[in-house]
Amino acid sequence: MDVPILHRMKNEFDHRNLWLQVVLGLLSAGERLERMLNHHAPAHPAEQPDGSPPAPAEAADEVLMAFVLGLVGSKAHLHEVLERAATDGGAPNPEPPDPPPPSHSTFGSFLR
Amino acid sequence: MSDELPTLALQPNDDELSRLLHEAQYLLLKHPVAAQAAFGAFVAEGRRFATTEEGQRWESRLRGSDLIRRGRVVWEVVTLKMLEENPPDVLPTAYLDAMVRATSSAELEPLLAQLFDMGWENGRTDPSSDEK
Numbered sequence: 001m002d003v004p005i006l007h008r009m010k011n012e013f014d015h016r017n018l019w020l021q022v023v024l025g026l027l028s029a030g031e032r033l034e035r036m037l038n039h040h041a042p043a044h045p046a047e048q049p050d051g052s053p054p055a056p057a058e059a060a061d062e063v064l065m066a067f068v069l070g071l072v073g074s075k076a077h078l079h080e081v082l083e084r085a086a087t088d089g090g091a092p093n094p095e096p097p098d099p100p101p102p103s104h105s106t107f108g109s110f111l112r
Numbered sequence: 113m114s115d116e117l118p119t120l121a122l123q124p125n126d127d128e129l130s131r132l133l134h135e136a137q138y139l140l141l142k143h144p145v146a147a148q149a150a151f152g153a154f155v156a157e158g159r160r161f162a163t164t165e166e167g168q169r170w171e172s173r174l175r176g177s178d179l180i181r182r183g184r185v186v187w188e189v190v191t192l193k194m195l196e197e198n199p200p201d202v203l204p205t206a207y208l209d210a211m212v213r214a215t216s217s218a219e220l221e222p223l224l225a226q227l228f229d230m231g232w233e234n235g236r237t238d239p240s241s242d243e244k
Contacts, residue, residue, distance in 0.1 A: 041180060042173070063155060064183060064184050071185070073157050073205070076161075076166065
């Protein structure tokens with residue numbers, strides 16, 4: 001008998017949920033990145049650790065700069081998404097959707 | 113004779129630092145395709161982020177910092193200059209949005225089941241992208 005996957009997962013918020021661990025891992029890495037950037041690239045140049053004025057970046061630095069910016073942008077986006085999800089998903093859904101028809105339960109069958 | 117006990121100052125463990133950098137290098141050599149894809153995706157994400165107000169603030173913070181200037185030397189040695197800027201088809205944040213959209217879909221199971229029916233044409237999931 002096909003058992004849809006959505007109705008088999010009752011207590012998914014524990015260490016067995018690897019998606020949860022991935023999200024927590026990304027959050028942790030993002031927090032660490034922000035702390036590191038706040039220390040090494042402070043908001044005001046005068047706050048440079050050695051007190052020296054910043055030197056201009058070379059053209060070859062651009063790709064690494066874009067890479068770091070990509071990490072920062074992704075981290076900011078992750079925060080936005082999670083905050084939105086926490087706000088929207090905090091309340092229980094009063095009317096859960098009907099279970100899908102058996103003909104579409106390939107995924108559930110595959111995992112069983 | 114002083115009553116003070118001799119003290120031992122521990123220096124940062126450079127062996128550990130070298131080992132970690134070497135480990136990162138090994139990871140890159142072990143998974144070059146995945147590393148290139150991740151790198152290209154984040155560079156493209158950074159280019160997009162730099163067009164936003166917040167991205168420009170961050171760019172001005174990073175520009176001229178030792179993290180970027182000296183970091184490039186470390187980066188190039190660790191990565192053996194293997195990684196190149198290769199614009200991907202999809203940005204990392206688009207994958208994140210897709211995950212969120214999927215979780216809020218009322219038809220989640222049919223949507224996931226659909227993945228098993230989709231093909232891979234020339235390493236791509238969108239046949240129309242070959243025409244570009």
